[in-house]
Amino acid sequence: MRICRQCQCEMVEGFDVKVEGAGYGIKIAEGIGIFANRIEKPKVAICPECGEISLYIENTDKISKSK
Numbered sequence: 001m002r003i004c005r006q007c008q009c010e011m012v013e014g015f016d017v018k019v020e021g022a023g024y025g026i027k028i029a030e031g032i033g034i035f036a037n038r039i040e041k042p043k044v045a046i047c048p049e050c051g052e053i054s055l056y057i058e059n060t061d062k063i064s065k066s067k
C-alpha cells in the first residue's frame with residue numbers, strides 16, 4: 001500500500017505508464033546506451049483525493065544496492 005505524500009491518503013496502484021502519442025511507455029534502466037541494464041517497466045499509483053501520482057516498480061530485486 002502506498003500513501004500519498006501530499007495528503008496521506010491511500011493511493012490506487014497498478015496503472016501503466018504511457019507516453020501520449022507514442023504508446024511505448026517508459027522503462028527504467030541502469031547504465032547508459034545499449035549496455036543499459038533494463039530494470040523494469042514502472043507502474044503508477046494515483047491518489048484519488050488530490051491527484052498526486054507516484055512512479056514505482058514492483059520488483060526491486062533487480063536493483064543493485066551497491067551504489
Ligand SMILES: [Zn+2]
Binds near residue numbers: 009047051
Ligand atoms: Zn493525495
